[in-house]
Amino acid sequence: MTTTWAPVPAGSPFPVQSLPYGVFSRESEQPRVGAAIGESVVDLAAVLGDEVFAAPSLNPFMAQGSAVWADARRRLTELLTDSSRRSTVEPHLAPLADVRLHLPVEVADYVDFYSSEHHATNVGRILRPGGEPLTPNWRHLPIGYHGRSGTIVVSGTPIVRPCGQRKAAGEEAPTYGPSTRLDIEAEVGFVVGAPSPMGARVPASAFGDHVFGVVLLNDWSARDIQAWEYVPLGPFLGKSFATSISPWVVPLEALAHARVIPPPQQPEPLPYLRDAGQWGLDLTLEVEWNGDVVSRPPFDQMYWTPAQQLAHLTVNGASLRTGDIYASGTVSGPDRDQRGSFLELSWNGAQPVKLSDGSTRAFLDDGDTVTIRASAPGAEGARIGFGEVSGTILPAR
Amino acid sequence: MTTTWAPVPAGSPFPVQSLPYGVFSRESEQPRVGAAIGESVVDLAAVLGDEVFAAPSLNPFMAQGSAVWADARRRLTELLTDSSRRSTVEPHLAPLADVRLHLPVEVADYVDFYSSEHHATNVGRILRPGGEPLTPNWRHLPIGYHGRSGTIVVSGTPIVRPCGQRKAAGEEAPTYGPSTRLDIEAEVGFVVGAPSPMGARVPASAFGDHVFGVVLLNDWSARDIQAWEYVPLGPFLGKSFATSISPWVVPLEALAHARVIPPPQQPEPLPYLRDAGQWGLDLTLEVEWNGDVVSRPPFDQMYWTPAQQLAHLTVNGASLRTGDIYASGTVSGPDRDQRGSFLELSWNGAQPVKLSDGSTRAFLDDGDTVTIRASAPGAEGARIGFGEVSGTILPAR
16 A cells, blocks of 8 residues: 555545645745645645646646646655655645645636435425426436636635525515525535637546546525525525635545446436446535534435536537536435435424534524535545535624 | 817717727737727827736726726826827827727626516516516516626627527427527626625625626527526526627716616615616617617616616625626517517517518527627717627537
């Protein structure tokens, strides 16, 4: 098994098989690109000798394409596993506890999909009881919509409870005020590195040429605002106040051992959506509410794969830009303790979630903290962590 | 009346009362910021002596805020009206015919509203005959959604007919292929200059502090793709292949004389949506299809004003960034020849549009060119033009 000279405590999310990329700073230094190893961050501009890593985002590096990504990862792995390099590299490691982590990506466009059959079915049953839970198009295409890039924030950023317009069933007119049904959506985000020109399609088979890596994403959702606004043009202010992502981008290459065959698709998708590369991913998410793990959503149950989402996103000739992020949609499994939103977990409040302090919840209270983690099988039996995406709710202003 | 020493032919869209900003280049020069006067563009870095105008987009200038915008306009007006300055300024004028015009703004987030009552009613009648044409929320809030920033292109960029998935009524399963119902939406876009922080609301009264200026916008729409995909999360691939904007951004200050009282709103909007500043705008659009003017949509009939749209966009604490663009939604008036989309003009194909070459159209053919223009009352009785946004359809690839 490949071992590193760097200290990696047992159970660390960052073994040498992972090496996720992020943007960090110490004290008054400018933010720069680093990679996580154990409980440290490696200063990449210093150890790889490439100024592309002195940038305050991963974008310049990601724009260079998959051959450069592979080369950087190979060189970094060599530096961290060859003990003769320890003395030159070690001075450029900083304890994670001493650094500030920043938004790793300058986000271009943000798209959110809706690709868990269990989630879409649950939401359909809750919001349209008696009707067909899935819309007629759901099994034919990965449904998605554009979200607000400018309010994507890094893990740890406080989330101010949004205000807005909502109308409860039976009320005559809408009212204005703080959302009373503030929720999460536990998702996985895919970060585009290499762009594509307008007018060209990116087939599912080119997924690895364009997608640089993977983040955890919390699509905070104000259900009351969303319910009143979303017909006919989709979610808008119910989502656009904030979306949190993890500070670490796990390179796709680290997930080679997490690839699995996705669930069967029936009816068979149109040819442009076929994913011969089989980009199902065996990630297990973990949703923690005020310190209690309330759910473990399984990503390997997602109906549409990220390669199919990419093919769909570009089939009309839409271009890709470095820094585009597209998210999976809420990850929910078939069991109650695998649901990725509190709307589902509490079944719209009918089955409140009991926390270990004795309190119960349907949706988020002010002061609540939600943390999403994930792990996946890595090379040589290692377990790869994604770090976490976390946020605490502040009262409405 | 304020007159300029620069030649301005009668009927020019660019009298000295307008002075829209754009980004231009000559031959192998780097793109830089200019202002249009008559049939020329003024090199602003040269004549105002400020390197902020040497940038390849308006963003650095726009980020400086409304006091700087007003000052630059005042100084530029002085230079162009004081004949003693002619000899120093004139060398920095280039004929519009000799320059290339670029996308004027580095677009941050793009939002598209749906704020014409006539348009929303027409679409409702066409797509949901027998039902209520407007959804219950329509008169309570400006409905909107996020679009794709990365495919916003400058006027003149060819538009490749998009491919995608669609299912005609009565068909068993969806098929893949080029859109057969390619349409336009004649809109007005508002360009955000001064940002706002996350968690803060921007009231309607602060519209002029944040919005720098106005562009014309064509929201190209593939109706067949859109119809199959848009329930439940809104338009996605039916729109994301391309959105065209005019190269000239007309500063809000130039439109002071175009402000009018908007149509009455019933029921009265919630307090956060009240627009005491009355930002109705008396713009008249003109839609030309292969050289024939087929429609003149009146912007003064829009139900929701751009100031109300801005207040709504930020009421949940969503931040604004320099370069955000939000569009009005299709501008349609009450009369047939005031409709801003071909879906409405041809009433979904039932009333084909006859062109002067004898041909008829419901939607766009390959090779068709659509040009949208607009004008508005300016200071001292001048008529302010917006230039144009134009695009020609290329066959699907």
